[in-house]
Structures are given as C-alpha cells and as structure tokens.
Amino acid sequence: xxxxxDEGRQDVMGQMSSQQVADGNEQDEEDxxxxxxxxxHLRGNRGTLRxxxxxxxxxxxxxSAMTPQEVFSEVTSVYDNxxxxxxxxxxDELRHYARDLSExxxxxxxxxxxxxxxxxxxxxxxxxxxxxxxxxxxxxxxRVLNAYExxxxxxxxxxxxSFVEERERVIRQQQDSLRELSTxxxxxxxxxxxxxxxxxxxxxxxxxxTDQLLRAIRAHRxxxxxxxxxxxxxxxxxxxxxxxxxxxxxxxxGAGVIITGLSSEIAQTxxxxxxxxxxxxxxxxxxxxxxxxxxxxxxxxVRTDDADR
Amino acid sequence: xxxxxxxxPEEPLRVSILRQGGYLIASIHAALDDGQLVRFRRDLxxxxxxxxxxxxIIDVAALDVIDSFACHTLRTITEVSRLRGAETVVVxxxxxxxxxxxxxxxxxxxxxxxxxxxxxxxLLEVITAGAVFLPGKGTR
Numbered sequence: 001x002x003x004x005x006d007e008g009r010q011d012v013m014g015q016m017s018s019q020q021v022a023d024g025n026e027q028d029e030e031d032x033x034x035x036x037x038x039x040x041h042l043r044g045n046r047g048t049l050r051x052x053x054x055x056x057x058x059x060x061x062x063x064s065a066m067t068p069q070e071v072f073s074e075v076t077s078v079y080d081n082x083x084x085x086x087x088x089x090x091x092d093e094l095r096h097y098a099r100d101l102s103e104x105x106x107x108x109x110x111x112x113x114x115x116x117x118x119x120x121x122x123x124x125x126x127x128x129x130x131x132x133x134x135x136x137x138x139x140x141x142x143r144v145l146n147a148y149e150x151x152x153x154x155x156x157x158x159x160x161x162s163f164v165e166e167r168e169r170v171i172r173q174q175q176d177s178l179r180e181l182s183t184x185x186x187x188x189x190x191x192x193x194x195x196x197x198x199x200x201x202x203x204x205x206x207x208x209x210t211d212q213l214l215r216a217i218r219a220h221r222x223x224x225x226x227x228x229x230x231x232x233x234x235x236x237x238x239x240x241x242x243x244x245x246x247x248x249x250x251x252x253x254g255a256g257v258i259i260t261g262l263s264s265e266i267a268q269t270x271x272x273x274x275x276x277x278x279x280x281x282x283x284x285x286x287x288x289x290x291x292x293x294x295x296x297x298x299x300x301x302v303r304t305d306d307a308d309r
Numbered sequence: 310x311x312x313x314x315x316x317x318p319e320e321p322l323r324v325s326i327l328r329q330g331g332y333l334i335a336s337i338h339a340a341l342d343d344g345q346l347v348r349f350r351r352d353l354x355x356x357x358x359x360x361x362x363x364x365x366i367i368d369v370a371a372l373d374v375i376d377s378f379a380c381h382t383l384r385t386i387t388e389v390s391r392l393r394g395a396e397t398v399v400v401x402x403x404x405x406x407x408x409x410x411x412x413x414x415x416x417x418x419x420x421x422x423x424x425x426x427x428x429x430x431x432l433l434e435v436i437t438a439g440a441v442f443l444p445g446k447g448t449r
Contacts, residue, residue, distance in 0.1 A: 207408075214408065223428075248411045249404075249408050252407040252411070253402060253422070254423035254424035254428055254429075255424070279418075
C-alpha cells in the first residue's frame with residue numbers, strides 16, 4: 001500500500017503546492033540518505049553477489065557466445081558500474097560503458113534479450129539480497145526499495161537503450177555501405193557504361209540508382225548503357241516500372257539502354273502479369289548485351305591471332 | 310496561355326535561333342512561361358519555313374524545369390517541323406530534369422534526344438542522312 005502511495009505522490013510532484021514540495025523533499029532526502037547505505041551493502045558483498053549473478057547468467061544460458069572468463073570479467077565491470085550509478089545517480093558513464101560493451105559483443109551475435117536478461121537478473125539478485133538483509137524490518141525494506149527500484153529501472157533502461165542504439169547504428173552503417181557498394185556504374189568502352197544491379201531493387205534504391213546513372217551518363221558522355229539485372233532476385237511490376245522510368249530518363253539524356261540478365265522465370269512472370277517491356281531493348285545475358293552495345297557504337301572486337309592471319 | 314501580367318510581345322525572347330548550314334539551332338537561355346513558349350514555337354516554325362531547314366536542334370541545358378506544357382510544346386514543334394520536312398533533336402536535358410519528366414509521367418516517346426549540342430549534330434546527321442546539304446561532318 002505504502003509503495004503505491006509513494007509512487008502516486010511522486011507522480012504529481014509537479015503540481016504540488018510549495019508546502020507539499022517541502023514535505024516531499026524532506027522525504028526524498030531521507031530516502032537519499034539510504035542510498036549510501038545501499039551502496040555500502042553492495043560494495044561489501046561484491047564478491048558473493050557477483051558470483052551469484054554470474055551463476056544465474058550461466059543457468060539461464062545467456063551470453064552463450066562468450067567464454068566463462070569473459071562473462072566473469074564483463075560481469076565485474078557491469079557490477080561496478082551499476083553500483084557507481086546508484087552512488088552518483090548519473091548514468092553517463094554507464095551509457096558510455098554499455099555502448100562500448102555493445103560494440104564488442106554485437107559482432108559476436110549477442111542478442112537483445114540476452115543483454116536485457118542479464119541486467120534484469122542483476123536487478124533481481126541485488127533485490128533478493130536486500131530482502132534478506134532487511135527481512136526483519138519491513139518498514140525499512142520498503143524505504144530501501146523505494147530508493148533502489150527507480151535507480152535500478154533507470155539502469156536497465158540505459159543499458160538496453162544503449163544496446164539497441166548501437167545495434168541500429170551498426171545496421172544503418174551496413175545499409176549505407178551496402179548501398180554504396182551495390183550500385184557501381186562502370187565504363188567498359190568509350191561511351192559504353194555497364195550497371196550491374198545486385199540485390200533487391202526497392203523504390204528508394206531504384207531512384208538513387210537512376211540518379212547515379214544519369215549523372216554518370218553526363219560525366220562519361222555515354223551513348224549506350226547496359227543494365228544487368230542477373231543479381232536481382234525478384235522482378236515484379238513495380239521494379240519493372242522503375243526500370244522503364246530509368247530507360248526513359250536515360251533516353252532523354254541521349255543514351256540508349258539495353259537490359260540484360262532477365263532469367264526465363266522472370267521473363268515469364270513479367271509476361272504473365274502483363275508488364276509491357278515492348279519499348280525496352282532486352283538481351284539474354286551480359287555478354288550479349290555488351291556485344292549488342294558494341295555493335296550500336298560501331299566497335300568490332302577481333303581476336304589478335306585472327307587479325308594477324 | 311497569355312495572361313494580363315504577361316510581358317508585351319515586343320520584349321525579345323531569351324532564346325537565340327541561329328542558322329548553321331542546313332540546320333537551325335535554338336538555344337533557350339532562361340525559363341519561359343507558357344505565353345513565351347507559344348511565341349517561341351511560332352518563331353521557330355516560321356524560321357524553319359524561311360530557311361528551308363532540314364534539321365532543328367533545341368538546346369534546353371539552361372532549363373531547371375520542363376513542365377508538361379513545355380514538353381507538349383517540344384512535341385508539337387517536333388511534329389509540325391517534321392510535316393515541313395525538318396527533323397528535331399532536343400539536347401542538354403539535365404539529369405534532374407530527365408528524372409522529373411519521367412516521374413511526372415509526361416509522354417516523351419516522340420522526342421529525339423541527345424546529350425549535348427555536339428551529340429545532337431551527330432544524331433541529326435544520321436536522321437537526315439541523304440539530305441542535300443550536310444555541313445561540317447562534326448569534329449570526330
């Protein structure tokens with residue numbers, strides 16, 4: 001009951017009159033006095049609590065990607081950081097540490113649930129030890145928990161948040177590099193560009209690709225472009241539509257486009273769903289496409305030994 | 310369409326139409342509004358008749374936007390000049406403009422296009438091959 005009352009009072013803190021605020025501060029100060037006691041308790045029992053936590057992690061089969069030694073050393077750092085947060089009330093250092101930790105463990109395949117799991121385990125282990133210490137004095141236990149719980153929840157939030165942020169950062173970085181890597185526009189001969197597309201062609205990528213291609217057409221003064229879509233796993237109506245737009249825009253820039261690498265399955269699908277590719281110049285494979293382009297540009301490729309003869 | 314705020318017709322268009330052998334080269338130097346486009350079309354088609362040109366190049370490199378009316382005008386010029394015996398090539402469409410035109414879905418199939426003036430000349434020579442008067446066979 002008391003717990004609920006306390007929480008309720010804290011929630012409406014913002015709207016309280018000055019008299020009540022004074023009362024609240026008094027109560028908070030009293031609770032704040034408990035934190036040093038709490039910290040001292042956790043420091044004093046560092047060895048056993050840490051052991052307890054490490055064994056709980058092992059039981060729960062968390063962090064299985066790491067060796068027991070590594071788990072133990074990380075456990076020690078997290079524990080010390082945890083106590084430091086309780087003591088200072090500032091999560092900056094912990095956030096920094098959690099990011100650093102995430103950076104190290106994400107490449108090894110540690111999952112979000114594992115990270116959240118170990119932090120919650122630590123919270124439980126520490127709470128249990130508090131229950132045990134204050135089991136004879138329920139009033140005191142309540143007050144200690146009042147001081148402990150918000151801090152513990154904040155820590156759990158911080159660690160989980162940092163982990164997810166780091167993960168998202170890694171994903172974004174990978175997406176960026178994938179995007180950069182996957183759309184090279186290459187010149188194979190004077191006035192002939194090839195554009196090999198690998199991977200899923202979504203709307204955004206199609207736009208970016210068209211943009212890149214048009215700029216390359218101007219930079220290289222290209223007259224023919226071969227777009228190879230062998231590496232595009234799925235060509236549906238919208239992808240075909242994007243390709244048609246790319247072809248039209250290139251034509252406006254004065255470059256003809258040859259599409260190559262339409263597999264027989266994809267070609268059948270396109271015909272079945274009724275996509276009109278009649279305007280497009282399509283050739284079976286990249287080799288055929290380059291030969292066709294060379295023909296259009298007036299190149300003739302001759303083997304040297306034939307020429308010598 | 311001409312409107313009340315439209316500049317008087319006496320004001321010169323920011324377009325130059327030059328004669329180069331049997332071809333006409335029309336360079337648009339700044340964005341034209343609808344009324345100016347109509348005047349441009351009329352001037353150009355008049356000159357095709359006067360000079361008995363075999364080909365026309367319209368350079369739009371200075372334009373940041375080619376809207377549906379401008380596109381329609383270019384198409385009309387192409388069709389009308391073809392009826393009068395001249396082929397038309399549009400050159401210098403900027404990448405962004407090309408993208409915007411395609412995304413807006415303006416119909417561009419009837420237009421012959423080339424990268425720049427030089428390419429346009431080369432293309433015209435191919436299209437009008439067999440024409441009596443073929444000036445300077447390009448630099449390449």
